[in-house]
Amino acid sequence: MGVIDRKEREKVEMKRQILDAARSLFLEQGFEKTSIRNIAEVIEYSAGTIYLYFKDKNEILFALHVEAFSVLMQAMQAGIMGETDPFERLISLGKYYLKYAFENPELYDLMFVMTAPMESLECREEIWCDGERAFETLKLVVGDCMKAGYFEEAENETISVMMWSLVHGLATLHLRRRTMIFPVVKRIKLMEDAYGQFIEILKTYKK
Amino acid sequence: MGVIDRKEREKVEMKRQILDAARSLFLEQGFEKTSIRNIAEVIEYSAGTIYLYFKDKNEILFALHVEAFSVLMQAMQAGIMGETDPFERLISLGKYYLKYAFENPELYDLMFVMTAPMESLECREEIWCDGERAFETLKLVVGDCMKAGYFEEAENETISVMMWSLVHGLATLHLRRRTMIFPVVKRIKLMEDAYGQFIEILKTYKK
């Protein structure tokens, strides 16, 4: 039966259309301010049709969430591949993470700040596996640094959480407009400088 | 005319009632899920009445915002007052900041994560003055540390942004449920350990 194959393809294609429309609207005007009817209008279907492909609005968000993570993971891999020294890799990993956050602000928001996708999935531990995989990548790099003599008397997980928090803090302070107190042209530079300063301090810790 | 004095008092009292009801509802079920009608129901007035005291829903949020900051400022002052050595003050400041965030998760969210209060005020630079004051406090303490020989060849603002990002990152990763990947009982401890680790590293940087 080639028919059901085609139907399957059409279903996938329709999901794609919905996701593309939803992403563009979410990124443009935010999740809350985008209505199902808005999405339906873009793809030229009625609002009810959306519900034949996605259970609810949150499920659309979650699908975009998964996609966004795969892009972040690629960015992080790029950060790792560019360097051979473990510590340089860690530095580069953070840089690429920040770069991703600043270049994809709404997607970063969706992955690491929004509460909706976390609550839509009933908060089971294994759910946020995309996030976990990204964190495992960080831990791997930190582990290599430790083997190379860095952070000797520290715990891998503690160091990793510290690193993650630092870059996540930089990203979210900016994305959520709390850097308004700084001149507009200096904002991103200040965030990057702070990261650079952190790295400087980390280096002296090697001993 | 004692009458208009009383009327003024009644107006203030009414605003108080609305804010108290709104805070309790916001903290309980979140900003988005709380409706003006919900608030009106609690204070036993019609929904329209709310609009005689606040321009819109965002203005209620902003009023709570101001209150929450005054509490944070007190917490930070407490952190400073407890220590005399500048570096110990900095450590303590961060601890009290984190403590505030973990003990008042929804208020912290409102102050440092939510976008609504930032956008309700048209993004003018001078608007987020409460946040600026808190940051100035941090810069003051960092300045004292520098005078005492810490962070010698660094810039005050850079160091301050780094400190702020670190604690803010720790706070928000937890508040926005991204620590789901860790066992529930270890989550807060992990955040505190990461902060402790950061302080350890900072100490070695003194030199």
Add this chain to the structure above:
DNA sequence: TGCTTTTCTGAACACTGTTCATTATATATG
């Protein structure tokens, strides 16, 4: 008391996410 000003209400508007009976289309069978 009447008159004015202030305060409050509740209906209305245009919107939201979501459901579901009805209709239209596409596939499979006789």
Add this chain to the structure above:
DNA sequence: CATATATAATGAACAGTGTTCAGAAAAGCA
């Protein structure tokens, strides 16, 4: 090809949202 069946799409309906505003109620003043 015609008919029966399965699938897909619709659009009205529901209960909710923030917000506005004409009119009712209450309070202040003469």
